[in-house]
Amino acid sequence: MRTVDIIHKKRDGGVLSSEEIAFLIEGYTKGTIPDYQMSAWAMAVFFNGMTARETADLTLAMARSGDQADLSSIPGVKVDKHSTGGVGDTTTLILAPLVAAAGIPVAKMSGRGLGHTGGTIDKLEAIPGFQVERTKEQFLEQVNDIGVAVVGQSGNMTPADKKLYGLRDVTATIESVPLIASSIMSKKIASGADAIVLDVKTGRGAFMKSLEASVELAQAMVAIGTEVGRETVAVITNMDEPLGPSIGNSLEVLEAIETLNGHGPTELTELCIELAGHMVQLGGQSADAEAGKAQVRQLLQSGAALDKLRQLIRAQGGDASVVDAPSKLPQAPYRVAVPAPASGYVASIDAESLGVTAMLLGAGRATKEDTIDLAVGLKLTKRVGDAVQAGEPLAELYMNHQKPEETQQMLNRTISAFAIQPEPVAKPKLIYAVVTSRGVQHFK
Incomplete structure (x- = not known):
């Protein structure tokens, strides 16, 4: 079995056998199949997709590539x-x-x-x-x-x-x-x-x-x-x-x-x-x-x-x-209210932007080596559809220090994540x- 033949087959829209998929994953895990061949195969999958059976075979091959938990000693359905x-x-x-x-x-x-x-x-x-x-x-x-x-x-x-x-x-x-x-x-x-x-x-x-x-x-x-x-x-x-x-x-x-x-x-x-x-x-x-x-x-x-x-x-x-x-949990020493820039209704909240703000405060990692501050983050006081008055808190920042320039940057980031409009907004479906x-x- 040759890797290039498997790439060629998937490139042309073919369906890989269980053995071909197992060969590919085992070889890549062991290092006998290089990155450039696996990249070509992944791009072929990107354009041509996989059948349900192929995807299941790929899943099992990856699951079997390392440790697997044996929970059979625990009674019941896990x-x-x-x-x-x-x-x-x-x-x-x-x-x-x-x-x-x-x-x-x-x-x-x-x-x-x-x-x-x-x-x-x-x-x-x-x-x-x-x-x-x-x-x-x-x-x-x-x-x-x-x-x-x-x-x-x-x-x-x-x-x-x-x-x-x-x-x-x-x-x-x-x-x-x-x-x-x-x-x-x-x-x-x-x-x-x-x-x-x-x-x-x-x-x-x-x-x-x-x-x-x-x-x-x-x-x-x-x-x-x-x-x-x-x-x-x-x-x-x-x-x-x-x-x-x-x-x-x-x-x-x-x-x-x-x-x-x-x-x-x-x-x-x-x-x-x-x-x-x-x-x-x-x-x-x-x-x-x-x-x-x-x-x-x-x-x-x-x-x-x-x-x-x-x-x-x-x-x-x-x-x-x-x-x-719960006061025994790590506590941030500073809390800063985030004021609404206008009156109206919260039309949208950019969840991803707020997540990045929390990371910048220290609640997440930009790299694997970063240390997390367990106490910091933010808490919303308004949700989509809520009415809000100008100056009323949209959220509260939990910070471990108050450096004016950084605090203002975090305030600006949080405010910009909220869109406020004059007309009422329906609550979103969950x-x-x-x-x-x-x-x-x-x-x-």
């Missing part, structure tokens, strides 16, 4: 959740204890952030004492003991995906649906999930800017899951504005605590209930997603979900009293559609 990325997205911190409280084992491996704010692992480290590193034995034992664990990803999980992603980033082949879908799903399959719920973001603050592209990506990932025997559901959700009002690590932990306490922001709470409902159904604890949603609402009201968060923190060495005394192997259900 349901994982993945978000395609957004701003103010605190869902994992809420869903892990919420779904575990419903009796679904949550064996979650998460990553650190590069960009807007920290990843789930960075956010958890805002909790005093919380340990994100666990041995495989400790990880499995904890899930069997309390039903939930959230740890850092293995350093050798899906090395083929890491290598291929880096190549795609510099060869203009990032925006290929089969390559995006297989990248995401390979990590979920390597993590040992039996079933998967995907939160596919769409809009200005998302990777996929249009609803059509988001539906296409969701269908591709659901098709992969179906092809490899993992039941998969994708929920397509709005990221034209930040999901929750808080953007920043300790701020998002506080928001998660408030949500599990039944007092969280409306949009964040609604989405977590939607995702959790599907997870509970896939985990076999409810007949359908609606029954699952009713079940998790009750868990929020009863305090069972919040108590599961206490158990999770305590099991991983953290100070569980932070749930009842959930656009649910995609399953049976098709696409659009929400009115």
Whole structure:
């Protein structure tokens, strides 16, 4: 088998065999296939696409290129959740204890952030004492003991995906649906999930800017899951504005605590209930997603979900009293109100721009080597559709110092992310559609 023949076949629109795909991924991971040949193959895929079977084969080949989690010692259906990325997205911190409280084992491996704010692992480290590193034995034992664990990803999980992603980033082949879908799903399959719920973001603050592209990506990932025997559901959700009002690590932990306490922001709470409902159904604890949603609402009201968060923190060495005394979280010493430049209604909020502002404040990383300030960030006080008076706060900046020039720059950046118009604006839709192997259900 020769690499050049595989490239030639895909260039001309041919369908690759399972053996050809396995040969390609194994060779590239080992270094016997060079970057320039893999670049040519990726560009051929970019233009000619892949079938559902080819994409599933690619996904499995990448999942098998490194470590794979064996969760078979944990009874029950293990349901994982993945978000395609957004701003103010605190869902994992809420869903892990919420779904575990419903009796679904949550064996979650998460990553650190590069960009807007920290990843789930960075956010958890805002909790005093919380340990994100666990041995495989400790990880499995904890899930069997309390039903939930959230740890850092293995350093050798899906090395083929890491290598291929880096190549795609510099060869203009990032925006290929089969390559995006297989990248995401390979990590979920390597993590040992039996079933998967995907939160596919769409809009200005998302990777996929249009609803059509988001539906296409969701269908591709659901098709992969179906092809490899993992039941998969994708929920397509709005990221034209930040999901929750808080953007920043300790701020998002506080928001998660408030949500599990039944007092969280409306949009964040609604989405977590939607995702959790599907997870509970896939985990076999409810007949359908609606029954699952009713079940998790009750868990929020009863305090069972919040108590599961206490158990999770305590099991991983953290100070569980932070749930009842959130002032123990890292605190930014300065808060600066962001005044509205005019009266009217908030017409739009540039989520991506606000995410970059949070990063510039220190809440995220521009490079892998950057250190995150867990206390800083920003919190919105106005959402799309809200009325606002000139001078009224649109948001509040949480800063670790007050240098006049930098503070003014952050104020200007935040103000420019808000568009205000004189006429009333309708509240945006939060959930656009649910995609399953049976098709696409659009929400009115």
